[in-house]
Amino acid sequence: MATRSRRPDRRQEPLSRERIVEAAVELLDSVGESGLTFRALADRLATGPGAIYWHIAxxxxxxxxxxxxxxxAAVRPAEPGGAPGDGVRTVALGLFDAVEEHPWLAAQLAAQLSRSPWGTVAPRIFESIGREVRALGVPEAGWFTATSALMHYILGSAGQNAANTASAAAPGAGMERAEFLDAVSTAWEGLDPDAYPFTRAVAEQVRGHDDREQFLDGIALVLAGIVALHPPVAQPAVTVVR
Known part of the structure; x- marks a missing residue:
């Protein structure tokens, strides 16, 4: 006797925007933006596309x-009581790791920041970094420039690192990270010494470097420049009333 294939059991908890977004992140991580469709999302959530449209347009x-x-989730503040700059490093590494973990994120961040900086994403990143810049004691006149410099460095470096990782892991590339860096270093070493003396000189440093350490070194350089150009102002004393 013929039997009908059973549909996936619908989950008991009510469908919510949070559940939909969580499932969307999972789909983006596994199949990328092209695979994120409302039909695929409905299958994952064991619901109908119409129910999703009730929450997401x-x-x-x-x-x-x-x-x-x-x-x-990435820009959580550092624990209180740390050294100056720890908050910036915590936010920066959170974003760096998020872009590394979610291959689709770098392209979406670029799109969000260029097409809709008035949306939720750009202000959230800017606020998280800006609060840490303010905590450094940077004068208010320097807040926008300092925060912008850090934001562009963080997202640019994280995006480039993610692109390098994707390039090395692309079908047909057949390279591990070490092999990829070695290939870059070897190519730079073979450049014309008259046209590219500096690039040839640092080519060996490319081979085997640690991306996170290099990223944090860059943060240190930017922070040193911010503090040099915008010396911290003294914070007002707090009067304790007894």
């Missing part, structure tokens, strides 16, 4: 919400 809104959710 379309794919653009879904991508924004997924990006914002990942960023919100």
């Amino acid at each position: 379309g794919k653009a809104e879904l991508l924004t919400a997924a990006t914002d959710a990942v960023v919100a």
